[in-house]
Amino acid sequence: MMHHINETPRRPSVLHIFKIYYPDLFGGTLTVIRDICTSLKDAFASAVLVCSQSPERREIVVNDVPVERVRSFGNVLSLPAAPAYPWRLWRRIAEHDLLALHAPFPLADLIFAFGFGARRPLVVHWHADIVTHAGLRWFIEPLMRRTLRRAKAIIVSDHVLVDNTPLLREFEDKCHVVPFGIDTSGYDCSKIEPHHVNDRGRLVLACGRLVPYKGFDVLIRAAAAHNFETWIIGEGAERPRLEQLIQELGLGERVRLLGSVSDSERIKLMCLSDVFVMPSVTNAETFGLVQLEAMAAGRPVVNTALDTAVPHVARHGMEAITVPPGDAEKLGEAIDTLIRDPERRRRMGLSARTRAFTRYSATAFKQGMETVYRNAVTASCEERSATCEPVPTTGWLDTVRIAAALAWSDMRHRYVRSLLGPFWMSLQMAIVVAVLGSVIGQISNTSMLSRLPMLALSMTAWTFLNSVVLDATTALQNSASLIRDRALPPVIFLLQCTFRQALFALHNACVPLLLWLVISPHDLSHALAALPGLLLFIACTFALSLVLGAMATRYRDLKPIIESTLMLAFLASPVIWSSDIINHRSTVMRLNPLTHLFAVWREPLAGVPIDPVSIVYVLITLTLLIFASLLTLVHLRKAAFWI
Amino acid sequence: MVSISLRNICLDYPLYGAYDFSLKRRLLGHLIREPGEMRIIRAVDNVTIEAEAGARIGLAGPNGSGKSTLLRLIAGVYPPSSGSIAVQGNVVPLLGLNAGVNLDFVAEDNIALLLRISGRKPTRSVIDEIWAFTELETRMRRLPLRMFSSGMLMRVLFATATAFPADILLLDEWLSVVDEHFAEKAEVRLLNLVSQAAIVIIASHDQPLLRRTCSTIINLDHGRIASTVTVEPSGTHALELREKRA
Numbered sequence: 062m063m064h065h066i067n068e069t070p071r072r073p074s075v076l077h078i079f080k081i082y083y084p085d086l087f088g089g090t091l092t093v094i095r096d097i098c099t100s101l102k103d104a105f106a107s108a109v110l111v112c113s114q115s116p117e118r119r120e121i122v123v124n125d126v127p128v129e130r131v132r133s134f135g136n137v138l139s140l141p142a143a144p145a146y147p148w149r150l151w152r153r154i155a156e157h158d159l160l161a162l163h164a165p166f167p168l169a170d171l172i173f174a175f176g177f178g179a180r181r182p183l184v185v186h187w188h189a190d191i192v193t194h195a196g197l198r199w200f201i202e203p204l205m206r207r208t209l210r211r212a213k214a215i216i217v218s219d220h221v222l223v224d225n226t227p228l229l230r231e232f233e234d235k236c237h238v239v240p241f242g243i244d245t246s247g248y249d250c251s252k253i254e255p256h257h258v259n260d261r262g263r264l265v266l267a268c269g270r271l272v273p274y275k276g277f278d279v280l281i282r283a284a285a286a287h288n289f290e291t292w293i294i295g296e297g298a299e300r301p302r303l304e305q306l307i308q309e310l311g312l313g314e315r316v317r318l319l320g321s322v323s324d325s326e327r328i329k330l331m332c333l334s335d336v337f338v339m340p341s342v343t344n345a346e347t348f349g350l351v352q353l354e355a356m357a358a359g360r361p362v363v364n365t366a367l368d369t370a371v372p373h374v375a376r377h378g379m380e381a382i383t384v385p386p387g388d389a390e391k392l393g394e395a396i397d398t399l400i401r402d403p404e405r406r407r408r409m410g411l412s413a414r415t416r417a418f419t420r421y422s423a424t425a426f427k428q429g430m431e432t433v434y435r436n437a438v439t440a441s442c443e444e445r446s447a448t449c450e451p452v453p454t455t456g457w458l459d460t461v462r463i464a465a466a467l468a469w470s471d472m473r474h475r476y477v478r479s480l481l482g483p484f485w486m487s488l489q490m491a492i493v494v495a496v497l498g499s500v501i502g503q504i505s506n507t508s509m510l511s512r513l514p515m516l517a518l519s520m521t522a523w524t525f526l527n528s529v530v531l532d533a534t535t536a537l538q539n540s541a542s543l544i545r546d547r548a549l550p551p552v553i554f555l556l557q558c559t560f561r562q563a564l565f566a567l568h569n570a571c572v573p574l575l576l577w578l579v580i581s582p583h584d585l586s587h588a589l590a591a592l593p594g595l596l597l598f599i600a601c602t603f604a605l606s607l608v609l610g611a612m613a614t615r616y617r618d619l620k621p622i623i624e625s626t627l628m629l630a631f632l633a634s635p636v637i638w639s640s641d642i643i644n645h646r647s648t649v650m651r652l653n654p655l656t657h658l659f660a661v662w663r664e665p666l667a668g669v670p671i672d673p674v675s676i677v678y679v680l681i682t683l684t685l686l687i688f689a690s691l692l693t694l695v696h697l698r699k700a701a702f703w704i
Numbered sequence: 705m706v707s708i709s710l711r712n713i714c715l716d717y718p719l720y721g722a723y724d725f726s727l728k729r730r731l732l733g734h735l736i737r738e739p740g741e742m743r744i745i746r747a748v749d750n751v752t753i754e755a756e757a758g759a760r761i762g763l764a765g766p767n768g769s770g771k772s773t774l775l776r777l778i779a780g781v782y783p784p785s786s787g788s789i790a791v792q793g794n795v796v797p798l799l800g801l802n803a804g805v806n807l808d809f810v811a812e813d814n815i816a817l818l819l820r821i822s823g824r825k826p827t828r829s830v831i832d833e834i835w836a837f838t839e840l841e842t843r844m845r846r847l848p849l850r851m852f853s854s855g856m857l858m859r860v861l862f863a864t865a866t867a868f869p870a871d872i873l874l875l876d877e878w879l880s881v882v883d884e885h886f887a888e889k890a891e892v893r894l895l896n897l898v899s900q901a902a903i904v905i906i907a908s909h910d911q912p913l914l915r916r917t918c919s920t921i922i923n924l925d926h927g928r929i930a931s932t933v934t935v936e937p938s939g940t941h942a943l944e945l946r947e948k949r950a
Binding site for chain 2: 470
């Protein structure tokens with residue numbers, strides 16, 4: 062644990078979390094991730110976890126960095142539909158010393174919001190705010206806020222982002238401004254320069270993914286009114302629309318979509334061009350790394366007046382002409398001004414190159430990143446020394462044992478107060494079954510006698526489920542002193558509810574047992590066949606009580622809601638009704654999980670094959686409940702605050 | 705190897721008001737964009753304590769200075785908000801004596817249940833031993849605890865709680881409830897327990913008790929360590945106190 066002091070050669074490892082990576086896409090954010098990986102390679106071992114639609118190899122290596130690509134099945138609301146991503150992320154979190162989330166990526170926010178990976182330091186690279194699908198903000202923003210709250214540091218490329226993003230302003234003290242930097246050595250255009258200055262004087266270059274916010278349609282419309290040649294580097298979903306626009310305006314001669322080009326080719330094109338244009342139209346463009354590249358290549362820039370770093374990187378009148386976003390006319394005029402004024406172009410190009418060299422150097426970027434990363438790792442190093450769970454005094458076996466002892470004592474308590482003990486409840490149950498049986502017999506005009514054992518058993522099971530869940534909603538509060546003064550894990554008391562009610566249910570079970578012995582033909586094989594279903598039933602009950610018990614302790618107003626919902630579910634299920642009284646195909650009844658939860662053991666008990674739908678339904682319910690239970694167990698650590 | 709290591713521990717205790725327990729209100733607050741501001745009190749503030757086997761630490765300080773909260777933090781009841789905590793050894797927290805008793809049960813059954821809660825097997829001989837320590841009549845073993853006077857109840861609970869030695873013993877202010885004769889006996893037993901335990905942390909207002917039992921006294925104020933005093937085991941009553949920088 063002391064390796065940060067002893068300077069052992071092991072580099073701390075960083076996991077970069079984003080939605081997509083090379084070679085599936087090229088773009089500013091990816092360049093930044095790649096540059097971070099490359100420039101910090103002496104200090105940190107980087108790895109990347111992303112999604113990919115390509116069915117090919119999952120593990121690849123890009124620029125010496127291992128990249129794991131989780132299979133995604135297309136995009137939903139700009140997010141990759143990668144069901145396995147949360148799982149892989151959870152697994153990978155444990156392997157790394159530092160997590161670097163490249164926001165916005167709500168899928169990862171979701172994982173962090175659930176409290177996973179809380180023990181690893183997290184650094185958030187704030188690349189952009191959510192601009193597309195802004196309608197979903199009300200849902201996404203609380204998630205992002207949770208992520209930012211637990212982040213050790215937030216990295217932005219320019220301070221203006223903090224000023225203009227309300228969400229970031231909340232965490233201003235955590236924000237570190239690290240401007241992107243580029244390795245300027247590759248951008249020496251001197252060899253090409255003499256040949257092309259004033260040579261043609263009308264080549265305009267733009268570069269970026271072909272997506273709506275880049276505003277290339279504005280550029281194309283601006284080109285229509287003037288007489289310059291426009292080349293656009295990049296690929297993307299907008300391509301057909303842009304091509305159509307070029308056709309419509311009859312610009313096929315002058316406007317070309319070059320598609321993706323290699324890095325060296327791009328630099329060469331930048332050196333060839335006369336003006337670089339960044340026509341982006343929304344704040345999704347936060348920095349504009351390409352304009353920085355163009356500046357390094359000594360090109361004058363035309364950019365747009367966004368609320369982001371874009372007009373700060375290349376400033377109006379010095380390195381750029383800044384025009385209102387989305388204004389084709391102004392954009393065209395600005396470009397034309399530069400085209401017609403070679404001297405101004407040269408001057409601006411020179412100052413652009415100087416600014417790129419001095420203000421946005423790769424060295425400064427590297428140092429800034431390294432400092433933030435290092436501080437995040439050291440700050441949490443102490444916490445990691447406590448990676449062993451604080452005080453694992455009680456193992457799982459002890460938990461179960463204590464819960465069982467408490468439940469047993471609860472049951473004995475009933476006997477202390479009265480001789481019959483819990484059998485009073487059984488007596489009550491017998492009366493309920495008798496009354497219900499006669500009433501239902503009246504309604505359905507059939508002999509109810511043969512159905513009585515099943516009715517009694519169903520009522521016993523229902524009482525069990527209902528009591529376990531309702532007990533669980535108050536269990537933690539009732540055991541507050543044991544949790545706070547004896548430091549017993551809260552889960553014990555939720556388990557105690559299930560155990561206690563199981564003991565009571567065994568008492569109640571004598572009613573159906575007696576009825577069965579008296580009335581039905583005795584067929585033990587049916588009872589055996591019902592056992593697996595019964596176990597599923599009990600597992601679901603316990604998981605449900607765990608989740609609802611914890612939630613009802615945190616939010617006290619949930620208890621009446623849970624009570625009435627359970628009652629409603631009971632009435633809308635075939636627990637007491639038999640199939641001939643009500644239509645078995647009723648939609649409400651088929652959607653009701655309780656119906657299937659009872660079907661999985663009642664049908665084999667009655668000698669009827671189980672409907673596969675019921676099995677699937679119950680298994681899915683159980684899976685969801687188990688997942689929810691795991692989350693609950695994570696949060697139960699805080700239960701002592703709630704009681 | 706028994707040890708406790710708290711490094712720069714902070715605990716922000718959320719104070720839930722009546723409204724904070726309401727899910728409906730919380731959801732509504734989100735919709736009408738009411739800032740759901742949670743009142744938080746820093747109950748433990750940047751506390752660093754390193755304790756090795758043999759340490760006897762007394763926590764002193766006025767009410768609300770964070771003594772009990774700090775003990776609960778070490779016991780693992782509250783997760784720390786920041787800082788690191790590493791505890792090695794079997795922790796026995798005896799913070800409230802009453803926890804887990806059922807007044808309707810007979811004394812014997814209560815003893816058995818309490819032993820089970822602390823993970824011990826309640827054998828006949830163990831219960832006999834505990835009962836002998838209480839010096840109560842044998843026939844009272846079969847009486848429900850409801851019929852005991854509070855002093856008697858304390859005897860039973862104390863005897864049960866201290867029946868087994870522990871690696872790390874956390875004690876919170878609970879020697880003041882019994883009569884004088886039993887208090888003496890209890891203190892002897894407690895000292896005996898303290899001598900067997902590797903690490904003891906006692907929170908108390910009773911400065912003389914802390915001086916007798918502890919090697920270090922930490923004065924807490926508003927969750928911070930105000931001062932640390934080393935008690936010289938000089939044997940005489942004139943204790944020399946050496947102030948250390950907190």
